[in-house]
Amino acid sequence: MMGGQPIIILKEGTEREKGKGAAFNNIAAARAVADAVKSTLGPKGMDKMLVDSLGDVTITNDGVTILKEIEIEHPAAKMLVEVAKTQDDEVGDGTTSAVVLAGELLKNAESLVEQEVHPTVIVSGYRMAAAEAVRAIEKIAFPVKRDDAKLLASIASTAMSGRSVGDSAAFLAEIAVKAVQAVVEEVAGEVRADVDNILVQKKHGGNVKDTALIQGIVLDKERVHPRMPSYVKGAKIALLNRALEIKKTEVSEEIRIRDPMKLQKFLEEEERSLKTMVDKIVASGANVVLCQKGIDDLVQHYLAKAGLFAVRRVKESDMKKLAKATGGRIVTNLDDLTKKELGSADIVEEKKIGGEDMTFVTGCKHARAVTVLVRGGTEHVVDEIERILHDALRVVSVAIEDGKAVPGGGAVEVELSLHLKDYAGTVGGREQLAIEAFARALEVIPRTLAENAGLDAIDVLLKLRNEHQKRGGRSAGLNVFTGEPEDMTKSNVVEPLRVKTQAIESATDVAAMILRIDDVIASRKGATPGPGSGHEHGGGMGGMGGMPGMGGM
Numbered sequence: 001m002m003g004g005q006p007i008i009i010l011k012e013g014t015e016r017e018k019g020k021g022a023a024f025n026n027i028a029a030a031r032a033v034a035d036a037v038k039s040t041l042g043p044k045g046m047d048k049m050l051v052d053s054l055g056d057v058t059i060t061n062d063g064v065t066i067l068k069e070i071e072i073e074h075p076a077a078k079m080l081v082e083v084a085k086t087q088d089d090e091v092g093d094g095t096t097s098a099v100v101l102a103g104e105l106l107k108n109a110e111s112l113v114e115q116e117v118h119p120t121v122i123v124s125g126y127r128m129a130a131a132e133a134v135r136a137i138e139k140i141a142f143p144v145k146r147d148d149a150k151l152l153a154s155i156a157s158t159a160m161s162g163r164s165v166g167d168s169a170a171f172l173a174e175i176a177v178k179a180v181q182a183v184v185e186e187v188a189g190e191v192r193a194d195v196d197n198i199l200v201q202k203k204h205g206g207n208v209k210d211t212a213l214i215q216g217i218v219l220d221k222e223r224v225h226p227r228m229p230s231y232v233k234g235a236k237i238a239l240l241n242r243a244l245e246i247k248k249t250e251v252s253e254e255i256r257i258r259d260p261m262k263l264q265k266f267l268e269e270e271e272r273s274l275k276t277m278v279d280k281i282v283a284s285g286a287n288v289v290l291c292q293k294g295i296d297d298l299v300q301h302y303l304a305k306a307g308l309f310a311v312r313r314v315k316e317s318d319m320k321k322l323a324k325a326t327g328g329r330i331v332t333n334l335d336d337l338t339k340k341e342l343g344s345a346d347i348v349e350e351k352k353i354g355g356e357d358m359t360f361v362t363g364c365k366h367a368r369a370v371t372v373l374v375r376g377g378t379e380h381v382v383d384e385i386e387r388i389l390h391d392a393l394r395v396v397s398v399a400i401e402d403g404k405a406v407p408g409g410g411a412v413e414v415e416l417s418l419h420l421k422d423y424a425g426t427v428g429g430r431e432q433l434a435i436e437a438f439a440r441a442l443e444v445i446p447r448t449l450a451e452n453a454g455l456d457a458i459d460v461l462l463k464l465r466n467e468h469q470k471r472g473g474r475s476a477g478l479n480v481f482t483g484e485p486e487d488m489t490k491s492n493v494v495e496p497l498r499v500k501t502q503a504i505e506s507a508t509d510v511a512a513m514i515l516r517i518d519d520v521i522a523s524r525k526g527a528t529p530g531p532g533s534g535h536e537h538g539g540g541m542g543g544m545g546g547m548p549g550m551g552g553m
Contacts, residue, residue: 092394125434
């Protein structure tokens, strides 16, 4: 106030929250998100049914899918969704663990803030603890060989545990391992296993056990003309990234023909140019044409007459996989199409799967791209199996690339928690409190596993701690079926090292970011400028979501 005159800085309707109130509000919102996915963690986790605004139903217990589907309004809560997305993009698994850990870090920080520990001290302690945890976890890790199919299958099965695959987990894990091993390549001395080279096609019908790995590519397309052969042996494949039709000119034009004879000539010329396209394809020695764009009716007729098999409007991503699988090159100009550019496959055929025709390109020598054809009873089952397979493929590829894995079942978290409690004593100062809070937060993973299995969480934690304090007990985790500690490496419950390190780092980053916020200025959506809008400086922060509610939860 200056001389009784109010100075208006923010737009009318802007909500502002400062100090501890803002921090606690943000922490509460982030914890609400963590609690929403907590019950899905572990082999005995439950599923969520998500119904969007159009009435489409998704049934899943995949953390990132749940958080993407629910419409979260609160800006701090949205940051936890980003953690899940990052974890999914980076490693494909551990999304729920990362979000639950971030929620627990914030919960423990809240009690420290109440004890007048400054947020920057907490953040500093958390960062020290995370760095020490990553160093310690690398000592716990053990090597994974790229041809150790049994260990890789255990890693895939662990990623699938608690998902709705029932007794098919081992079967799907084996498919995932074979698929990833088929696309492993060495680039500049580094092992790469790019899951983008694995095409996952889904067709409901049959059951989960009908899911198959195909050493080649399966396209959800049918041949363009019924007179074309439905089966081609010894296929020479032309991959075209151009339309086999008369191209429209770049500029708008008009052709006027006054003489009927000229019209006939014009049509004949058009026909001749289309026939020339087919002649060029036939001259190259191709007997299969896979085209990324459209194919004219007349071209379809000529191709069928020449006995070629043709498919149109193939997706660009599928074309790239076809090039890798068949060894062919994608051609834009037909003049460049020679025998050298053609891909090869033993068989190209059209098969009916689930009532629809699909094109199978199989028997590719040295195929560096493969297809997993997912089957299941209903559409929802097939969608969930696709998500489960995605996680399994990613964890196997990460394990092969890094060559390191760690025991699962909460073993790593209990070991790190005990290690960080010892480490905190060597640091001193107020950061010690934050490191101890971080150590307690890590125990949320085994505690949640126990709660979801209907076990007493305190008893379970005590048993696990006792086991870890014995010599050689660092891989003791929780067997959720017996409620007793067990050596996780012997029980084949293993996870890639990167899943754990990424979860710890991203959970720490988001907790640090939320803790450092002491002022939330949120414009009301569609707010009209107030009478003092000429003086405003801070009102243009729309799009932060209406504070403080959390829509859609």
